[in-house]
Amino acid sequence: DAEITQSPRHKITETGRQVTLACHQTWNHNNMFWYRQDLGHGLRLIHYSYGVHDTNKGEVSDGYSVSRSNTEDLPLTLESAASSQTSVYFCASSEPSMGAGYNEQFFGPGTRLTVL
Amino acid sequence: QKEVEQNSGPLSVPEGAIASLNCTYSDRGSQSFFWYRQYSGKSPELIMSIYSNGDKEDGRFTAQLNKASQYVSLLIRDSQPSDSATYLCAVNWSSYKLIFGSGTRLLVRP
Numbered sequence: 001d002a003e004i005t006q007s008p009r010h011k012i013t014e015t016g017r018q019v020t021l022a023c024h025q026t027w028n029h030n031n032m033f034w035y036r037q038d039l040g041h042g043l044r045l046i047h048y049s050y051g052v053h054d055t056n057k058g059e060v061s062d063g064y065s066v067s068r069s070n071t072e073d074l075p076l077t078l079e080s081a082a083s084s085q086t087s088v089y090f091c092a093s094s095e096p097s098m099g100a101g102y103n104e105q106f107f108g109p110g111t112r113l114t115v116l
Numbered sequence: 117q118k119e120v121e122q123n124s125g126p127l128s129v130p131e132g133a134i135a136s137l138n139c140t141y142s143d144r145g146s147q148s149f150f151w152y153r154q155y156s157g158k159s160p161e162l163i164m165s166i167y168s169n170g171d172k173e174d175g176r177f178t179a180q181l182n183k184a185s186q187y188v189s190l191l192i193r194d195s196q197p198s199d200s201a202t203y204l205c206a207v208n209w210s211s212y213k214l215i216f217g218s219g220t221r222l223l224v225r226p
Contacts, residue, residue: 031212033213040218042204042216042218042219043160043204048213050211058213096212103148103212104150106162107160107161109158
């Protein structure tokens with residue numbers, strides 16, 4: 001069955017370290033998204049991609065980067081981890097074939113990141 | 117500033133009752149609307165999508181959309197304790213992006 005996986009599921013790191021969170025989907029979806037979820041803020045969009053070599057900033061992109069070298073993967077990198085980046089991170093994907101108004105996004109299981 | 121507003125709850129209903137969850141949005145140009153269910157410690161799971169004014173039913177779930185009032189709701193009939201979760205409303209606001217509400221926590225009392 002097609003799915004989205006994220007790794008690691010839990011990560012503890014120290015301030016200033018570079019961290020990469022992996023997202024892999026087997027839906028063959030062109031669209032992929034990274035969100036963070038914090039109490040009181042809901043899901044906030046970090047970065048997104050509409051295809052290979054396409055990346056775009058979301059509403060909370062500072063301190064994060066992504067790259068898209070193939071359809072299946074969109075890794076999220078925290079260049080220099082900060083305590084404010086302690087959060088739960090979700091990857092999602094969607095298929096644009098039905099048009100921009102139809103955008104059912106499907107989520108991975110999430111990564112809980114703690115920055116000490 | 118595009119916004120999606122939900123009452124944070126908790127909304128508490130007895131088992132077997134109808135749970136009514138509400139969501140308002142600010143962007144009149146929004147075309148598609150979604151309800152996600154999120155259990156504690158889990159990822160959001162899509163349960164309903166609606167694109168046209170009116171009602172859409174799927175099993176015990178009914179989504180209602182009123183674009184003129186910028187209002188979308190989710191009704192859960194015959195609520196079960198297993199329905200206890202946080203329900204997220206999401207609205208498309210640009211191309212393929214969604215904006216999410218903060219969610220309403222639903223508690224179904226046995």
